Amino acid sequence: MLKTIRDLLQPPPGMAFDFSQPGGEPALAPQNGISWRVFANPVALFVGGVTAVLLELSEPSVRSGVWDHGGFQRDPGLRLRRTGFAAMMTVYGPRSAAEKLIAQVVRMHGHVRGSTPGGAAYHANDPRLLDWVQATAVFGFTEAYHRYVQSLSPPEKDAAFTEAGPSARLYGATGVPRSWAAWEALLGSTAPGLEGSNILDDFLRIMAEAPILPAPLRPLQRLLVRAAVEITPEPVRSLPQLRGRGLRVGEARLVRALARASVLLPLGATPQVQAARRLARSGGNT
Template identity: 45%
Template sequence: MHTRRSPLILPRPLQERLEAAVQAFVSADKRFDADFAAPCGEHAFIAPDSVSWQVFKNPLSLFVGGVAAVILELAEPRVRAGVWGQSTFRDDPLQRIRRTGLSAMMTVYGARSHTEKMISRVTAMHARVRGTTEDGRPYRADDPELLIWVHATARFGFLEAYAAWVHPLDKIARSRYHHEGIETARLYGAHGAPATQEEQELLFMTMRDRLESSSVIFEFLDIVRSVKLLPHSMGGIQELLVKAAIDILPEWVRERLELGEAWDLRPWQRLAVQRAGAAIDRIPLRSAPAAQACRRLGLPEDYLYLAR
């Protein structure tokens, strides 16, 4: 990993507004146990000095990476049928986005016992989701092949968003990152999920001919551009972040999904996203899962921001 820069100290009113926004995001879903600060001393599945702990602390790249991951999921017809046809995304997109983001962060920062319970609930739900695609292909949400694709697209999205819009990652860091996600992938049932950058690239090429454009993808993009996810003062950046998500997709994926020039970022927009991503990466937020997890393990709240 790169050398960490010193934390960025904001004026108190601005810091408090950001903390309130993060707290609202973390605690909004009462059905989700989002206490990352307990039990005291209990380790996560991934260590604090990992690449994943750095990548997942950045809210901007998490949003961008999450959007990119969902685009890739919806490009696979069986996953699309399960995600779009048998979920609450259309009815309550904000709550679904929150729950998906918190689940991802739980696998990185959550205490092992909490993470195991969450994954157990999710796998039980997956076991009940099955159906048929529009062209008659049966699917099951607990199909190992589909679980591997969902895991791989999520890990791809968060990694590439961080590398593109926050800080570049070298080959060693990328390999560590992929390996760090394997244990929780297996708990989800995604046995055989990519453990290296090369394995992920091979999986993407294997899936190439199965991915397809769909009106559902564009409906999803319309939702995430307009849903009130960010504070009102930051609302203007949300559409840029959706375009930033499309920007990190492989060029051949964009071509297959018909995500053309209309989704390109202008040079000044690209620079704005990069500067925002780099700045946010230096702002410790004590209500965020990363800081909560540090407190749980007896580490300084700004542990992930200290140079070493």
């Protein structure tokens, strides 16, 4: 169990990175901020990441881009770890390395284009789509932490979006929300275009059955997927593919216990620990 949680916080194979170097270089996100707390919790990361993808897959253009080019069907575990590593880099990585990684992703997105089944053209670097992807990620991780780890105040929830702003703008999300109220406004304006599809069903099935956690822990994996559905906001949570697939009676308490216990485990040199070591040589960043 300990090794599994540790692996979820580490870069995927072939992407090893020492977050403790170079000494003193600040990150894009402040060391004393909400993001550093949220991304240190593996349960919040898993649950929030699934919630974010559910929201992404409900937007037709994003759904086509993610499903046709994102790798979820081929290797969902690797896809989640690669996405998690990119997020870790924007929160804990030295700014120069984070900027380099984001630039690489932007170049890759430049080749991701096509048409939805309904005939609408999409391009992964479309600022409108980037705003949605970036906003849903911040919402997912923050809400998972708020619901299952520790309650956040309204100013802390606002800060999560503020802290994500520098990296989001580097990705090209020029209109990304800068507060919780702005996120709710974006959700409200996007809601009329959100829709269900068989892909949502496929994604939930993959996340429940894929060998992301070892076989003995597969029931726990399915529990965390239900926890992600539970915090998905309306109108997506009421889509036919998600209806009735949230937590069962008493399960929220279990998820909270798991999330809070995970921070007590000796996880070793996680990205957060390494980054704190790097910043200790300059007094940190604010």
